[in-house]
Amino acid sequence: MLLVPASTAAPSELLYQLDKYCGEKVQLRNAQIQKTVREVCRVVQDVLKEVELQEPRFVSSLTECNGRFDGLDVHSPTEFEVALYLNQMGVFNFVDDGTLPGCAVLKLSDGRKRSMSLWVEFITASGYLSARKIRARFQSLVAQAIDKSAYRGSVQLLADSSEVRLKVRERYVVQVTPAFRCSGVWPRSAAHWPGAGAPWPSPSLAAEVRAEGFDLLSKECVAVQAKPSATDGDAWALSFVEAEARLLSNGCRRRCLDILRTLRDRHLDLPGNPVTGYHMKTLLLYECEKHPAETDWHDSCLGDRINGIFLQLISCLQCRRCPHYFLPNLDLFRGKSPSALENAARQVWRLTRELLMNIRALEKL
Numbered sequence: 001m002l003l004v005p006a007s008t009a010a011p012s013e014l015l016y017q018l019d020k021y022c023g024e025k026v027q028l029r030n031a032q033i034q035k036t037v038r039e040v041c042r043v044v045q046d047v048l049k050e051v052e053l054q055e056p057r058f059v060s061s062l063t064e065c066n067g068r069f070d071g072l073d074v075h076s077p078t079e080f081e082v083a084l085y086l087n088q089m090g091v092f093n094f095v096d097d098g099t100l101p102g103c104a105v106l107k108l109s110d111g112r113k114r115s116m117s118l119w120v121e122f123i124t125a126s127g128y129l130s131a132r133k134i135r136a137r138f139q140s141l142v143a144q145a146i147d148k149s150a151y152r153g154s155v156q157l158l159a160d161s162s163e164v165r166l167k168v169r170e171r172y173v174v175q176v177t178p179a180f181r182c183s184g185v186w187p188r189s190a191a192h193w194p195g196a197g198a199p200w201p202s203p204s205l206a207a208e209v210r211a212e213g214f215d216l217l218s219k220e221c222v223a224v225q226a227k228p229s230a231t232d233g234d235a236w237a238l239s240f241v242e243a244e245a246r247l248l249s250n251g252c253r254r255r256c257l258d259i260l261r262t263l264r265d266r267h268l269d270l271p272g273n274p275v276t277g278y279h280m281k282t283l284l285l286y287e288c289e290k291h292p293a294e295t296d297w298h299d300s301c302l303g304d305r306i307n308g309i310f311l312q313l314i315s316c317l318q319c320r321r322c323p324h325y326f327l328p329n330l331d332l333f334r335g336k337s338p339s340a341l342e343n344a345a346r347q348v349w350r351l352t353r354e355l356l357m358n359i360r361a362l363e364k365l
Contacts, residue, residue, distance in 0.1 A: 013359055014303040021362040022255065026262045033077050036172060041069050043151045043168050044082055044176060050145030051138075057118060058138060058178070061085040071179070073241055075277055076265060078172050083179040083215055083239075084138075088118040092129055094182070094216075096189045096238070102330035103221050103235040104187065105129075106180075124234060131218035132162065132233035134178050138218075139164050142176065163219055175219075180236070183213040187238060190214075190326040200292030201247060209246050215239040240326050244281060247288065251297030256305050257284055263365065267351050272340030275313070275348070279332055283309045283316070285325040310352040317345035 041062060048060035062082055063070050071083035091112045096104035108127035114120045122133040142164050143157050151168075158165040164176045194206050201209065216236035248254055260280040268275045287309050291297070297305070316322040316333070320341050324330040333341060354361045 017362045018302050026258045029262050040168050040172050043155050046151050047145050047149050050148045051141045055141050081175045083177055085179050085181050089180045091117050096187050100235055102327055105235050128234040130234040131236045135218045138178050178218040180216040185213050186210045193326055200289050209243045212243045212246050252299050252302050272337055274336050274340040274344040282325050283312050314348050317341050
């Protein structure tokens, strides 16, 4: 059976439906998230204030600027991650040789003494700044801080991993991750980006994105869990949240992401969490490459872009591989069970078929 995209059948009707969906479902989701973020950040700020009193090196960087909290990433309406930016990384060399996809290590520069580092006791005998050791210390500080916090009755430290994951008011999970901000530099493992002659992004936008740099996060990496060795726990995870936000700031890209995440939260929040908001963002970035012209990102094209991204998601789920946008050697489905991915492929296909065949599908989605 040949599927005719609804957007080609009646573009003005589809645009009306998308506008209505944004006005009702998407804005409601965003407003609820904004309210939750304020509530959750108050609790986290209080805990981090106590951490800082115990250990001045862990200075809270969770501050609000222009209505946005620095370092906060929304994974879903109930799951958040806060990057706690640490000071002083200058005595280390950044090494990302591709051994661990998505990860890098920080090694003492030649001739530098451990004592020159603010983090001297977290440096291994081999000269690596251990992400695992810093995380373990931070976790013990947070556990003590919760006992002294004014919110101790409504926050608990989850004990299911080595990461600092807080359960707030029995409803929300906030991961607080020690991090280093690496501005003005670009990792070697992403040096290929953008490809030679790539029509998108423009050279000026690509230069801006590279200048945004990246973050190094102390968190459990799937690549490390799958192939552990003596030094792998010292590795830091690469994160490109700011660079991604810069790429998606023009045209209807941000609006497209909001719709995709809303549909994901309402219909693809499945067992095993095979499809996340980050998968949606990644496939949106690939869609930008497939449709490099800014005219392809007018509101009138929104339906086509959403359909294209869902069809690409089905393909990735069936192939059981979703490459990271900047680090294609990193598979974002790694660690997901085949049965969860198969189930997700069926659910995404149902949703996509509904969107393609029924011009008014969004009214009930």
